[in-house]
Amino acid sequence: MSSTDAVYQELADLLREVELLNSTGSVLSWDEQTYMPTGGSEHRANQLALLAGLTHERRVSPRIGELLAELQSADLGDPDGDVAVNVREAKRNFERATKLPKRLVEELSRTTSLAQQAWISARKDSEFAKFLPWLKKMIALKREEAAAHGAPSGVAYDALLDDYEPGMTAARVAEVFAPLRDALVPLVAAIQAAPKQPPAEIVERHYPVTAQKVFVDAAARRIGFDMERGRIDESAHPFCSGFGPGDCRLTTRFHDHHFNSAFFGVLHEAGHGMYEQGLRADQMGLGVGQACSLGIHESQSRMWENFVGRSRAFWQYFYSSAQQAFPTALGDVSLDDFHFAINDVRPSFIRVEADEVTYNLHIMLRFEMEQKLLSGELEAEDVPTAWNETFQKFFALTPENDAHGCLQDIHWGAGLFGYFPTYALGNMYAAQFFETAQAELGDLNALFAAGDFRPLKEWLNANIHAHGKRYPAGRLVEVVTGKPLSHEPLMRQLTAKFSELYGL
Amino acid sequence: MSSTDAVYQELADLLREVELLNSTGSVLSWDEQTYMPTGGSEHRANQLALLAGLTHERRVSPRIGELLAELQSADLGDPDGDVAVNVREAKRNFERATKLPKRLVEELSRTTSLAQQAWISARKDSEFAKFLPWLKKMIALKREEAAAHGAPSGVAYDALLDDYEPGMTAARVAEVFAPLRDALVPLVAAIQAAPKQPPAEIVERHYPVTAQKVFVDAAARRIGFDMERGRIDESAHPFCSGFGPGDCRLTTRFHDHHFNSAFFGVLHEAGHGMYEQGLRADQMGLGVGQACSLGIHESQSRMWENFVGRSRAFWQYFYSSAQQAFPTALGDVSLDDFHFAINDVRPSFIRVEADEVTYNLHIMLRFEMEQKLLSGELEAEDVPTAWNETFQKFFALTPENDAHGCLQDIHWGAGLFGYFPTYALGNMYAAQFFETAQAELGDLNALFAAGDFRPLKEWLNANIHAHGKRYPAGRLVEVVTGKPLSHEPLMRQLTAKFSELYGL
The missing domain is CATH 1.20.58 (Methane Monooxygenase Hydroxylase; Chain G, domain 1)
Structure with missing residues (x-):
């Protein structure tokens, strides 16, 4: 030696x-x-x-x-x-x-x-x-933390963002968010104006919690979350925590009159969980055994939640068991109506329950506010007012109370300033990875319709998980997809899917 | 200062x-x-x-x-x-x-x-x-541990016992066990020969686990276990773990065809839990904020499990809700028959499910074996044979397999050699404390029959819990009861109760 x-x-x-x-x-x-x-x-x-x-x-x-x-x-x-x-x-x-x-x-x-x-x-x-x-x-402590770290840009926010998305800056985030926002706004408007609207009440029927637990557990296993090396529990705010090799915990919350919350919440956290389970155990605690960045982590959860879990192909496989699990709610509902209902796009209050189109606007609101809180442009006591004003600007809606507004997320209480933008970055990474997987693995929809999620999972294991932090996120995207990060794959997928659903 | x-x-x-x-x-x-x-x-x-x-x-x-x-x-x-x-x-x-x-x-x-x-x-x-x-x-490591500690007696076992019951020795345990055994053996024989026998099948009827969970949770709260500062979960082997002030966890296991296992298991662990909850938070980590000894700990669990939970007065209060919770099993059963059934005394295989009379013999068996394992008189590979032979000698029965024999307890796998005797010491301490509480508080049965467990709990808080390790166990017994430890209170209570039940 x-x-x-x-x-x-x-x-x-x-x-x-x-x-x-x-x-x-x-x-x-x-x-x-x-x-x-x-x-x-x-x-x-x-x-x-x-x-x-x-x-x-x-x-x-x-x-x-x-x-x-x-x-x-x-x-x-x-x-x-x-x-x-x-x-x-x-x-x-x-x-x-x-x-x-x-x-x-x-x-x-x-x-x-x-x-x-x-x-x-x-x-x-x-x-x-x-x-x-x-x-x-918390804001005082995070300012102190940012000052201790310093950032090449001199911007306090950048010093915190670097913890979650190494190398990223607020300026660069603003730059990638801009064309995304420009493309999202007309899509949301077109969707809202479409004469064809989803039968949204379907997902708000009675879904007994006991049946939800069994159904969502089976779905998480089927897509590849390993229950010998993980489990699902309940908490106020859903999260995924990898304790180490062989032990990864997911949480969710159940509402008996909302199908989406627990089900897509678990697919989301299972996406995170499969990333954790895909990390190399022999490299525990070392760079190549650790997740690349939060944005890349989020690309995994968003991919399984939205590109897989909200696809028609996914439900071609799962819908008959959903009908068996929830006969009262779904007995008389067609696959197409159910698929349209779980893809309901409309401005709403709660980020974690938002649809995959407007979701990105929720992030942009938080990104704006937390920059101002750190810089001192916004005082903590003015958060409820500022939140409601920005919300009105972005969504033309005002939350009826702070629980549905500025108190909905755990992040600021948990000291996670600079964390939110990684969610929207994750959506963009996910779309770009998914297009490449599609190109390399052939017809993913045919596989999903047959209940076969293993090829996608193994592609992610090999192309993303096994690398850990080998490449910074931006370079990983280039290595895997051959191109730098762009909002275009995400907009292509959203536009194609929702144009078809809403008859745009 | x-x-x-x-x-x-x-x-x-x-x-x-x-x-x-x-x-x-x-x-x-x-x-x-x-x-x-x-x-x-x-x-x-x-x-x-x-x-x-x-x-x-x-x-x-x-x-x-x-x-x-x-x-x-x-x-x-x-x-x-x-x-x-x-x-x-x-x-x-x-x-x-x-x-x-x-x-x-x-x-x-x-x-x-x-x-x-x-x-x-x-x-x-x-x-x-x-x-x-x-x-x-584990035996090799525990011998090493005993050698490192040393013991005034030079007996390896004493060095380990001292961890659980400070100041106690194997010789002294043998000395207090002897008159207890001499008194128990004829009592067990008389009970087995009694013409009047309990309707034991009652407790083996169908008790749906969901109903058991609700019922046992309510009982634990009622006797005084504080669920704001604790909770009940499930595990293979029931235990109580005090994490610190304000957080004490109990576990149990449920069998749908055995009422006693979960119910009396929880009363037992809740007795431990109330001790932990009664320790002084301001003295956390310090002698007077820590439990006196395992024997004293066990006196609390045994008291609530047996002297309270298996008393007729307790069921005068709880029986109607038991009948409501388990209408199929208990709808046609009288209070007296139920009370007799939960006090069924007969030699059996599983210590944690043993009745309060034969229980002490289970301890004596383990006490004998673990002394021999440490001294080298018995080899680990001979444990199943030795267990079954001793079991035959003590109970006139042979376990059908090791799961019902030498594999039933977690202790040796957890390195807890010298721990078992504290259970039988606990029974003796409990009886002696209970007689004194009875004398000081008046008719405890009248209180129990009215669902009032607070006077006993507060008496224990003040006389036992609040002292922590102020006095060693032997002295605590004298301070509280005015007399040194004796097997007599336990035998008095067992003899009185079972003579009445079995018509001896």
Whole structure:
């Protein structure tokens, strides 16, 4: 074993241990949101803060710095090879982590726990005032975090965005969002004006929760989410958390008078989950064993939720079992009517329940607001008013209360500023990947109609999941699709699908 | 603030942090046994081993040693006061912990995780061979642990027992078990020979699991288990785990043709849970905020399970709701017949489902075997044979397979050697406490019959829970009851109850 090998092995072992400790925090956070009794929240916040501090201590351990310095001038082989990528990512993470004081990391962790509890209560009662002090505190902490990181652009938002979508900037996001918005707005208008409208009430019939649980569990398994290495639970806000190799948890929420919420929520989270399950176990804690970016993560969830789960071909396979599971709701409904109903496009209040066309506008609203909150152009107490005004501008609607407005998302309470744009980037990545998969695998619809989702899953395993962070997101798109990121594939797919459905 | 105060505060803060970290391991262990998918077991074992190592590192941190040394000659006030007790317990724990090498602690943790997984599978398939290598490994590690601790008696078993029942020895256990056994054997014989026998089939009728869940949840709340600060889930082996102030988890298992298993299992675990919920939150991680001993813990569970839950008075209050919950099973059954059926005494295979009379014999069997396993008088591969022979000797029965014999309990796979005797000690403590409560609170049966369990719970809160480890178990018994531990209260209660039921 050469000296470089030994140094790399020691580094890899340390990083695996960091991830082992970090993932204990994931278990505690998952429990906090699924099963923890309310009385446990203070102790849990203290546990998570301690773990965050311990993990941070290890991330910035001087030994990691020494090992990285020793590898600085070493020959690590192919720059896109496992070793070079893992060292590159270790260096990036070490540099980011060493910029944050331990006190700030612990304070962020503790505040995140308590702010989320406050958010749950504020949202339940639609009382923004309950959440306001926590939002203020969180914004102050995130500004401090952004200042500690710094960004080449000097823009605070960019320093936070870089955590989720490495290399991306607010300016570049604004640039890719612009043509997308320009193309979406006339499509939404055309859809709203179309004489043919979906029988939307179908999805609001009675869908007994017990039957939903069985049906959605079967669908998640069928598309390829491995229940030996994961499970589905319930929480206020759906999420996916990969605890480590062999254990990935999804959550959803059930409404007995809304089919879409739990079903497409689970397909979405299962898309995330299959990405986690597709990561290389032998590279746990290392760059090539970690998801590329949140935008790429979201491309996986959006692809399974929308391009697969809302396709007619998918329901050619699943619709007869849906009718058996929900005979009262669906017994008299044709496949075409059901398919049109689950593809209802109309401006609405809740992002996570929005259709795949207007969804992107929800993101643009949040992207605008959180930039202003960080820059100070908008004060936390003015969030409800600003939200409702922007919402009116984007959707020609005003939320009836804050639970349906600015309190709907967990993100700001969880400290996730700069996270929202990755959702819309994910939609664009997804469409571009999907066109390529279509070109390489042949008629995906024929496969879906036969209940065969394995070719697509395995294509994603090989082309996206197995690479981890080998390439930054922008380059991964080029490597996989041969072209730089563009809004065109997404608009092509949306236009084709909804023109047919709405007879445009 | 005096210098002693400052030293004590620093010590207390360090100990609280140790407990905070330790309790993250409790969350992970709970999840492992309730919700974790099988694919997560290896990663979980690694997480728990890391946490165990980190916790151990903090327990033995030189700073704790320094602070204890500084407090060595300080005036800590009343030796039974909070400060003196917390320092005494900190010293004991530090001395025990510093005797164990970190490697052994981590190895024990990892082996415990994997051995429990192996035990679950071995028990499911009733294949002792699957468990044997883990049992061997565990015995070797526990011998190593006992040797590291040492015991004044020189007996390895005593060093392990001291972890669960401080100050107790195998010789003393044998001494208190002897008169208990001498009194139990003729009582069991008289019960078996009684012409009047219970209508035992009643509890084996169909009890739909959904109805059981609702009923047992209501019963646990009614007796005083606080669901805002705890919850009930399912696991292969029922347990109670206090994560910290405000969060205590119980588990049970449901059989649709056995009423007793889940119901009395939950009353039992709720007894443990109310002890945990009764500990002082402000003393978390410190001696007076921790349970006295496992025997005292067990006295709480046994009291609620048997002296309360299997009393006629309890069912005077609960029986009509039981009949409403299970109309098919209980609609035609009288209160007296039901009460007799749940108090069926007969030799049987499964400890956790044994009646309150023969239960103690199950413990004596395990106590004999585990002493021999540690001393080397019995080899691990001979466990099934030895178990079945001893079982025949104690119960005149032979288990039909190892799942009903030596594989039934999680303890040895979990490394809990020296734990079993605390169950029978708990029965004796419980009876002695209950007689005193009865004398101080008046007619407990009249309260139970009216559904009023609060006086007993509050008596236990004040007399047992609030003291934590202020007194060692033996002294706590004397402080509370005015007498040293004796088997007589237990035998008095068993004899009175079963003489009446069986017409002896």
